[in-house]
Amino acid sequence: MKMKLLALTLLWCGATLFAQDYFPDNEGVKSKNNNYTAFTNAKIYITPTQVVDQGTLLIQNGKVVQVGKSVAIPKNTVTIDLSGKSVYPSFIDVFSDFGISKPKRAEGSGRSPQYKPSREGFYWNDHIMPESNAISTFKFDDKKAKELRDAGFGVVNTHIQDGIARGTGVLLTLNGEGGDSQRIIDDRSAQYFSFSKSVASKQSYPTSLMGAMALLRQMYTDADWYAKGNVDTKDRSLEALNANMELPQIFAAGNNGNVLRADGIGDARGIQYSILGGGDEYEIIDAIKNTQAKLIIPLDFPDAYDVSDPNQASYVSLKDMRYWNQAPANPKILAENGVTFSFTLNGLKSPTKMMEKLQKAIAYGLSKSKALEALTTVPAQIIGKTDKVGSLQPGRYANFLITSGEIFDKGTTLYENWVQGSKNVVNTMDLIDIRGDYTMKTGNETFTISITGKPGKPRAKVTQDSSTYTSKIVYKDQWMNLSFSKDDALYRLTGLVKDKSKPLTGKLVLPNGNESSYVAMLSKPFDQNKKENTTSKKPEIVPITYPNIGYGYQSIPQSENTLFKNATVWTSEEAGILEQTDVLVKDGKIAKIGKNLNAGRAKVIDASGKHLTAGIIDEHSHLAALAINEAGQNSSAEVKMEDVIDPKDIDIYRNLAGGVTSLQLLHGSANPIGGRSALLKLKWGEIAQNMIYDNSPKFIKFALGENVKQSNWQSFSRFPQTRMGVEQVYMNYFQRAKEYAAKKKSGKPYRHDEEMETLVEILNGERFISCHSYVQSEINMLMKVADKFNFKVNTFTHILEGYKVADKMMEHGVGASxxxxxxxxxxxxxxxxxxxxxxxxxxxxxxAINSDDAEMSRRLNQEAAKTMKYGGVSELEAWKMVTINPAKLLHIDDRVGSIKEGKDADLVLWSDNPLSIYAKAEKTLIEGATYFDLEKDQQQRKAITQERNKLIRMMLKEKEGGNKTQAPKNNKKEKFHCDSL
Structure with a gap:
């Protein structure tokens, strides 16, 4: 039995040693230090929720041996009494670039064509680099390591922050004494991804967020194909990607919308990413919670804006003002909703700012326990190393902090940060605390010196009577140096602090240069609970709206049963225009149309003298998008506009005010074959996914003319350059699509190609084309290409020479917008x-009459009216051009576009004839929910003015308090058109 115990003891001791015993020892006679170190009488946070008072922490060979109240201390132990002090696990940052040099930007101007990768034997796209290993470029930086240690960090997970697939990271301790063989915990710690291209490559594709998403989807598909042995050539990128799938997967998203986008990509592949957020997750907390992802949250809360100049203050949007006010509450809201998150220094200019930001988050309601979890146990979970770091349980690395008190309190001093059992002094533990109020007399003058701040980094204020003088204090190694200016006369004090109970004494240099001595008597001890540790008043946080910008709603609109009485009803059906007619809305549908209808429990709206129409539908729009063109190649059939919906675009609200309820969000016209469309209902306040039509018909954007052949800007690197080249693009791609479809049908293995799959849907009549067009020759050309490959063009949009070929268009069966x-x-x-x-x-x-313009789209009723002047079109037929006709072109006329029983209650109540320039949309409903109300709009305008004034006053107060501010910025969103890049 004794032999077994001895063997186990020897085995355990060997496992705890860092030394690589197979190295020869030629340094002479030396023995290994196997002594223990015991830290006694401390308040020990073993984990954020497991706390021991008057406990002992026993370490040996860089690891925790035992911790608790009753710890047996071996004979060969160095004991350190920590009475009155606290011990915490050191912090962990899982999203760092520590020790990694920034990639160099590719030289030269412009971008190279898509299909020219710079590397042989790797993936075809340069921005996919899973073969990159941070360890290959890592170099320990002791200066930066000290900055991190001084901020409380003991472990970082670092990686190359460049590219879409970024390769693997390195998990290491910040131990400045050992070499990499000791400090590196895992040299393949996680696999990283982002939506951002590599700066080191000039390869053009992707040029957009939707292109990056499409590339990631294709990358995963190709990795599966490669793993099954279907590729003859070697691809080191795909091999690395597949090999790294066993690691934690971390995605750099950067804002709440991208968190959902990244999670969607992962869900499609059965991957649960841990995701770097943007600090704005509180805006859509329910959707964030539903991702079930662990988040990595930056602490870079914005500074207040300097709004002292009223003209410059007007540049700052209410959205940006709210973000300043609300962002510090993000961690609290995440915690309240059960979202698991860690903190990162990413985005902060300096690690020294972290504690200030954390204290702000705590002031906004985050519990100290959750804050500690976010810096210790949660990052250890994300990286899959809870058995090594993140707590002070036995067997973990001896990474811990020694503090004067609760770590997140403003008055607390961090004394030491032990990393792998190596001591790093941040502030000396025997530092004498000189904080307090002192009275100093010199000659006939008396000054009051108030010393506050932290014991190791104090602040001083010198006053005399009611005057305050500019002062500077430095306190290091028990030496205090203090200077202050009175009427441009400089006083300088210096002295060695020997005893806390005695006055401050030393040498005084007077303004005239004469030397004297000073005695500063303590008149009032420092009370850190008065100002330094507690906040008497909780920060005021303005309410979140949906969406969280001006004109957002306090809650998302809900469907109501409503009866419109005595309206002039424009049915856009054979029934035409009905006078003095009622329309009943029930459960989001048009339930009944007639006279003298019974309301039941429905809300009644008197529509006498007013006009009720179906909601306007814009067949060609670019609003509510974050990007319009994927311009990196001549076909972008693989990209989806559904990926880049911007639900916070103010033009959604403005279009609702113009009676628009649905639109087709189209890709731009940079390529002959563009991206896939998104059919949207303008549900203001919903997340992007909830705006998309369910069971949406499939559309894609094609384009002809000047834009696709790039004649409006100098570009000579991408085919086509001529109109005849455009035709050859179509011929080539559809021939390839036919061959792809044939291979699929053959039953033989085939590589799933997102681009080809889309084109096959066109050939099969499952996806419809909306084609940007102008010149009759090209209009004819595309119809002939379609005839050759036996499909139909659904819609020619713009089509300004359509009148020249209308007969041929009718014969082909194509519509016009x-x-x-x-x-x-x-x-x-x-x-x-x-x-x-x-x-x-x-x-x-x-x-149909369309807009292609965010301003015109909210006046489509007037645009339709112009057809009455130019061509003598009747009122009803003109109105159909913005309601039922675009609905037919979009294949949603069974749901919307007219007032008919059973259709969605997408309705607009107008103050006048809807074709009149005097008509205003008083109410706009989508599926029975009121998304715009003219009366409420007036109330919102007043509320917005009041909220802006409140936030401006709060920011002015922030500046008056001496806090840092930032210059006003005008962050207006660009309005997109077909050719926006």
């Missing part, structure tokens, strides 16, 4: 005429 009277804005529209819509309609073509 055009402008009312735009012309002459570029060369290829020189033949445009305002009679275009009427002429095409006269030939039997389904014609």
């Amino acid at each position: 055009t402008f009312s009277d735009w012309w002459a804005y570029k060369y290829e529209v020189k033949d445009a005429i305002p009679y275009n819509a009427a002429i095409m309609q006269s030939q039997g073509i389904t014609v």
Whole structure:
């Protein structure tokens, strides 16, 4: 039995040693130090929730041996009494670039074409680099390590922050004494991803967020294909990606919308990422919670804006003001909703700022326990190393902090940060605390010196009567140096502090240069609970709205049963325009249309003298998007506009105010074959996913003309450069799609290609084309290509020369979505005429009036009215061009576009004839929920003014308190058009 115990003891001791015993020892006679160190009588936070008072921490060979109240201390132990002090696990940052040099930006101007990777034997896209290993470029930086240790960190997980697939990270301790062989815990700690391209490559694709998302999806598909042995050539990138799938997967998202996007990509592959957030997760907390992802949250709360100049203050949006006010509450809201999160220094200019930000988060309601979890146990969970770091349980690395009190209190001093059992002094433990109020007499003058701040980093204020003088204090190694200026006369004091109970004494240099001595008597001891440790008044946080910008709602609109009484009803159906008619809305649908309907329990709206129509539908829009063009290649059929919906775009609200309820969010016209469309209902306040039509018809954007051949800017690196080249693009891609489809049908193994899959859907009649077009020759060309490959073009949009080929369009079966009277804005529209819509309609073509413009889209009722002037179109037929006709073109006319029983209650109540320039949308409903109300809009305008004034006053007070501010910024969103890049 004794032999067994001895063997186990020897085995355990060997496991705790860091030395690599197979190295020869040629340094002479030396013995290993196997002594223990015991830290006694301390308040020990073994974990954030397991705390021992008057406890003992026993360590040996850089690891925790035992911890608790009753710890047997071996004979060969150095004992350190920590009476009155606290011990915490050192902090961990899982999203760092410590020791990694920043990648060099690719030289030269411009971007190279997509299909020219710079590396042989790797993935075809340079921005996919899973083969990158941070360990290959890592170099320990002791200066930065000290900065991190001084901030309380003992472990960082670092990686190369460049590219979409970034490779693996390195988990290491910040032990400055050992070498990399000792400090590196794991040289393949996690696999990292982002939506950002590598700065080191000039390869053009992707140029957009949706392109990055499409690339990630294809990357994972290709990795599966490669893993099954279907590729003859070696791909080191895909091999690395597959090999790294066993590691923790970390995704750099950067804002709440991207958190959902990243999680969606992971869910599609059965991967649960840990995700770097942006600090704005509180805005959509329910959706964030549903991801079930562990988050990595930055603490870079914004500074208040300097709004002292009223003109400059007007530049700052209410959204940005709110973010300043609300962001510090983000950690508290995450914790309250059960979201697991860790903190990171990422985004902070200096580690020294971290504690200040943490204290702010705590002041906003975050518990100290959750704050400690976010710096210790949770990051250890994310990186899968809870058996090594994150707590002070036996067997873990001896990474711990010694403090004067509760670690997050303002008055607390961090004395030491032990890393792998090595002591790092931050502030000497025998430091004499000189804080307090002192009275100093010199000659005939008496000064009051108030010393506050932290014991190791005090602040001083010198006053005389009611005057305060500029002062500076430095306190190091028990020496105090203090200087202050009175009427440009400089006083300088220096002295060695020997005893806390005695006055401060030393040498005084007077303004005239004469030397004297001083005695500063303590008149009032320092009370850290008065100002330094507690906040008497809780911060005021303005309410979150949906979306969380100006004109957002206190809650998301809900469907109501409503009866509109005595309206003039524009049905957009054969029934035409009905006078003095009631419309009943029930459960989000149009339930009944008629006279003298019974309301039951429905809300009644008197619509006498008013006009009720179906909601306007914009067939061609670019609002509510974060990007419009994926311009990195001549076909981007793999990208989806659904990926880049911006639910916080203020133009959604403005369009609701113009009676618009649905739209097609189209890709731009940078490529002959563009991206896939998103069909949206403008549900203001919902997250992006909830705006998309359920069971949405599939659409894609094609384009012809000047934009796709790049004649409006100098670009000579991408095919096509001519209109005839555009035709060859279509011929080539559809031929490839036919061959791809044939291979799929053959039953043989095939590589799933997102781009080809989309084109096959067109060939099969499962996806519809909306084509940007102007010139009749190209319109003819695309119809001929479609005929050759046996599919139909669904819609020609813009189509300003449609009147020239209307008969051929009718024969092909294509619809038209055009402008009312735009012309002459570029060369290829020189033949445009305002009679275009009427002429095409006269030939039997389904014609819609669209906007392609965020401003025009909220006046589409007036744009439709122009067809009455230019072409003599009737009132009802003009109105159909912005309601049922675009619904037919989008294949949603069974749901929306007219007032018909059973259809969605997407309705607009107008103050006047909807084709009149005097008409205002008083109420706009989507599925029975009121998303715009003119009366409430007036109330919101007043509320916004009041809220802005409140936040401005709060920011002015912040500046008056001496806090740092930032210059006002005008963060207006760009309005996108077809050619926006």
